[in-house]
Amino acid sequence: MPPLLLHLLLLHFFTYNSRLCFSSPQPKTLILPLKTQTLPKPSNKLSFHHNVTLTISLTVGLPPQNVTMVLDTGSELSWLHCKKTPILTNVFNPLASKSYIPVSCSTPTCRTRTRDLSIPVSCDPKKLCHATLSYADASSLEGNLASDTFFLGSSGQPGTVFGCMDSGFSSNSEEDAKTTGLLGMNRGSLSFITQMGYPKFSYCISGRDASGVLLFGQASFPWLGPLNYTPLVQMSNPLPYFDRVAYTVQLEGIRVGGKVLSLPKSVFVPDHTGAGQTMVDSGTQFTFLLGSVYTALRNEFVLQTKPGLKLLDDPNFVFQGAMDLCFQVPMDRLNRPVLPALPAVTLMFRGAEMSVMGERLLYRVAGMVRGSNQVYCFTFGNSDLLGIEAFVIGHYHQQNVWMEFDLEKSRVGVAQVRCDLASQRLGLGP
Missing domain, CATH: 2.40.70.10 (Acid Proteases)
Structure with a gap:
C-alpha cells in the first residue's frame, strides 16, 4: 500500500561486511545505522501528512549519484525524481548515468512484473513502459520504468528496476528538497528487498535524534533473545x-x-x-x-x-x-x-x-x-x-x-x- 503520510527516518549507510554479493541467493548480512530526523516544520500539503519521514541515503548510477529515498514497507515500486523544477534540487539525472536503461513495453518487466501496481502501466509514444503511482493523499506521480545500478556502500546491484518520475511532484518544496524518491520494501516482485534477493530484513527504531539499526539478512545476536x-x-x-x-x-x-x-x-x-x-x-x-x-x-x-x-x-x-x-x-x-x-x-x-x-x-x-x-x-x-x-x-x-x-x-x-x-x-x- 502507498504511504499514507511521508514520515522520516534518516538512514546513513555503513557497510558491515567488506563485500556484499548481490548475485548470491543468500547474500551476506548488511548492518546499517538508522537515525530518526524531524523536518523543520510539519508538512502542510494535506492534513494527514506528518513531520517525520524515513529516508535512506545511497548512490545510484555510473558514475554514482547521491540520492535520499523514503523507506516504505507499504510500497512496491521504488522511484526517483528525474526532472529538475524550481522546487526540486534533490533529483537523479538519468542522462548522466552510463548504466541507465529505460524499460520498453515489450519486456516481461513491463508486461508481467507490474501486475501488483495499483494502476496498470501503459505504453508511451516512444514505446517505453509508463507508470502512474497514486497515493492516499490524492497525489500522483508519472514517469517511465527503468533500470540502473543501486549501491549499498561500495557494492552495487546492476539492473535494479525503478520508476524515473518526471511529473506530478509534491507541492511541499521543503519535503521534496530532502528526498529524491521512495524505496519500496513490500513483498511485490519489483520491490527493492525482492530485487536484492534477501530473505528477510529488520530494523530497530530509536526515539528521535537517536541511533537505530537497519539490517538486511539474518539477525542472530545473543542479546536479542527470541522473537x-x-x-x-x-x-x-x-x-x-x-x-x-x-x-x-x-x-x-x-x-x-x-x-x-x-x-x-x-x-x-x-x-x-x-x-x-x-x-x-x-x-x-x-x-x-x-x-x-x-x-x-x-x-x-x-x-x-x-x-x-x-x-x-x-x-x-x-x-x-x-x-x-x-x-x-x-x-x-x-x-x-x-x-x-x-x-x-x-x-x-x-x-x-x-x-x-x-x-x-x-x-x-x-x-x-x-x-x-x-x-x-x-x-x-x-x-x-x-x-x-x-x-x-x-x-x-x-x-x-x-x-x-x-x-x-x-x-x-x-x-x-x-x-x-x-x-x-x-x-x-x-
Missing part, C-alpha cells in the same frame, strides 16, 4: 480493497492497561471486499484504526486517564485530520511534559503483542498552547476520517521494537529492545 512471530495473512483471490503484497498481520484485540476492549473478533477480520486488513507500514508515522475500534479505544483511554489528563475540549481541532483526542499538558522547568502514569495500549496479534506506553502514547502539537499548557494528542487515529479501509501500524509505535520482516517464512517477528543499545552493541552507536 515472537505473527504470520502474514495470505489472500488467494484478488479483492478490491486488499493489498496482497503488504505486510498484513491479524490484529485480534487491544488491551488498555489490564482491560481488553470488549469488541467481537470479527471487527478485526477483513470483509468480503478485503477492507479491514491490518498492515505494518514504515511509511506511516502513527497508528490508525477503523472507526468502531478507534472509538472503543478512545473511550477507554479517556476513562482510565481521568482526572490525571485534562482534555483539550476543542471539538473543532483534529490533529492531522484523524486524531481527535488531545490534552492540555503542563511542562516542567526543562520544558518536559508533566504526565501521570498512563495505561499501556497493547496491540494483540496472532502469536505476538506490541505494547505502546509512556510518552509514545502522546505527541506534542508544535506551536499550539493553551495558557501555560502544551497540547498533546493521542497517537492513535481514526482511519474512517482519512477514508482508509484498513488498520495501519505506523513507525512511531514501532520504536524500541526489533521488527523482522521474514519474506521466506511469511511472518513478522517482534521483540522489545532498547534500540540505542542495540546500535551500540553492533558498533554503530556513539
Whole structure:
C-alpha cells in the first residue's frame, strides 16, 4: 500500500561486511545505522501528512549519484525524481548515468512484473513502459520504468528496476528538497528487498535524534533473545480493497492497561471486499484504526486517564485530520511534559503483542498552547476520517521494537529492545 503520510527516518549507510554479493541467493548480512530526523516544520500539503519521514541515503548510477529515498514497507515500486523544477534540487539525472536503461513495453518487466501496481502501466509514444503511482493523499506521480545500478556502500546491484518520475511532484518544496524518491520494501516482485534477493530484513527504531539499526539478512545476536512471530495473512483471490503484497498481520484485540476492549473478533477480520486488513507500514508515522475500534479505544483511554489528563475540549481541532483526542499538558522547568502514569495500549496479534506506553502514547502539537499548557494528542487515529479501509501500524509505535520482516517464512517477528543499545552493541552507536 502507498504511504499514507511521508514520515522520516534518516538512514546513513555503513557497510558491515567488506563485500556484499548481490548475485548470491543468500547474500551476506548488511548492518546499517538508522537515525530518526524531524523536518523543520510539519508538512502542510494535506492534513494527514506528518513531520517525520524515513529516508535512506545511497548512490545510484555510473558514475554514482547521491540520492535520499523514503523507506516504505507499504510500497512496491521504488522511484526517483528525474526532472529538475524550481522546487526540486534533490533529483537523479538519468542522462548522466552510463548504466541507465529505460524499460520498453515489450519486456516481461513491463508486461508481467507490474501486475501488483495499483494502476496498470501503459505504453508511451516512444514505446517505453509508463507508470502512474497514486497515493492516499490524492497525489500522483508519472514517469517511465527503468533500470540502473543501486549501491549499498561500495557494492552495487546492476539492473535494479525503478520508476524515473518526471511529473506530478509534491507541492511541499521543503519535503521534496530532502528526498529524491521512495524505496519500496513490500513483498511485490519489483520491490527493492525482492530485487536484492534477501530473505528477510529488520530494523530497530530509536526515539528521535537517536541511533537505530537497519539490517538486511539474518539477525542472530545473543542479546536479542527470541522473537515472537505473527504470520502474514495470505489472500488467494484478488479483492478490491486488499493489498496482497503488504505486510498484513491479524490484529485480534487491544488491551488498555489490564482491560481488553470488549469488541467481537470479527471487527478485526477483513470483509468480503478485503477492507479491514491490518498492515505494518514504515511509511506511516502513527497508528490508525477503523472507526468502531478507534472509538472503543478512545473511550477507554479517556476513562482510565481521568482526572490525571485534562482534555483539550476543542471539538473543532483534529490533529492531522484523524486524531481527535488531545490534552492540555503542563511542562516542567526543562520544558518536559508533566504526565501521570498512563495505561499501556497493547496491540494483540496472532502469536505476538506490541505494547505502546509512556510518552509514545502522546505527541506534542508544535506551536499550539493553551495558557501555560502544551497540547498533546493521542497517537492513535481514526482511519474512517482519512477514508482508509484498513488498520495501519505506523513507525512511531514501532520504536524500541526489533521488527523482522521474514519474506521466506511469511511472518513478522517482534521483540522489545532498547534500540540505542542495540546500535551500540553492533558498533554503530556513539
